[in-house]
Amino acid sequence: MSYLFFPTRFIAPRPITSTICAQCRRSFSSNPMLLSGHNRWSKIKHEKGAADAKKNAQRSTFSKHLTLYSRLYGPDPNLNPQLSAVIAAAKKAGMPKASIDVAVARGQGKSSTGVGLESVTLEVMMSPSVAMVIDVETDNKQRALQELRTMIKRHKGTVTPTAFLFTRLGRIVLKGDGHEFDEVLMQALEAGAEDVEQDEGDDIIIWTQPNAMHQAVQNLGKALPTAEILSSEILWSPTADKIKIDDADTDAAAAIGNFLAALREYPDVQGIYANAERGTISEDAWSAIEDNLDT
Structure with a gap:
């Protein structure tokens, strides 16, 4: 009987570390626990x-x-x-x-x-064609303007004339509790008001010309000494149709909301007015805008 001998060859084992690690990495990246944490x-x-x-x-x-x-x-x-x-x-x-x-x-x-404080007005346009007017009172006009213009640029806004889209009005708000509307109406008209209305919360809103507002407040204080004045301000009211913010404007709405929140943080900003109104956008997205406007 004869035997055949074949030369043997040593074959090194194939490394499996990289394959296993790759699988691990794929497994880790799709781990539902991590996704849950991200959502949280x-x-x-x-x-x-x-x-x-x-x-x-x-x-x-x-x-x-x-x-x-x-x-x-x-x-x-x-x-x-x-x-x-x-x-x-x-x-x-x-x-x-x-x-x-x-x-x-x-x-x-x-x-x-x-x-002493100086008054400054900034006019701004934000996408999608939302015009804004920002009232500022500051003890350093140059510093405030520089910082606010930088903020506007950072939030993709443009400093450009917009005040022609608004009109100036004086607004006084009286707490409605304890006073009949007709009584306040008569006293307000005698005090220099041009219009008087009642809002959904029964507070009474009195409109005046800007230069007559302060005197109207003083007159009302004397005529209605128990009335509580909730606010007294000169504001900017849009004169034309407002710009509707719709679902298609979600990114722009988020940018406007972030910009308004930053303005509210700036101590010299006293009033923010815009010609925007809610269209089909979600309530949460609109609240981020509306809550930071003076309307």
């Missing part, structure tokens, strides 16, 4: 953004009331019960003392350091 973080981010917007709107309201009552009845809370009540409510809501002091001083036409 998005939800948290959305909720935090909504909470921040609500806080900004609340502080803006406090600032307006502090400035209003300081201007009408004086800056000393010991002699001004309306101002004292708003200061207490603002502190309870967590509004910083420095912001309170700034708002009170603004009612006297000064900064918190006692420097």
Whole structure:
């Protein structure tokens, strides 16, 4: 019997590490737990953004009331019960003392350091053709304009004439509780009002010419001493049809909302007006815009 011998050849084992790792990587990237975490973080981010917007709107309201009552009845809370009540409510809501002091001083036409304030108006256009007017009061006009123009550019806006699309009006809002509309109507017309209406919450809105608003407030205070003045301001009202924000404008609406939120954070901005209105866009997306406008 004969035997055949064949030379043997050593074959190195094929490395499997890279294949396994690649599979692991693919498995890890589609792990449902990670996707769930991502969705949860998005939800948290959305909720935090909504909470921040609500806080900004609340502080803006406090600032307006502090400035209003300081201007009408004086800056000393010991002699001004309306101002004292708003200061207490603002502190309870967590509004910083420095912001309170700034708002009170603004009612006297000064900064918190006692420097006189200058009024500035910025006119802006945002996509999709939304015109804005921004009222500013500052103790440093050059600095404020530079910083705000940088902010506008960063949010894809354009500084361009838009005020011709608006008209200036004086608006006084009285709390409706305890006063009959007809009574307020007669007193308001005698005080210099051009129009009087009642909103859905029964508050009474009195419209005047801008140069007659301050005197109308003083006259109403004497004629209706128990009436609570909720606001008194000169605003910009659109004169033509407003621009509807629809579903197709979702990205533009988000950009406008982010821009308005940034403006609200800027301490010298006193009023923001736009010729925008809700079309088919979602309520949440529209709220991010509406909550930051003075209408």
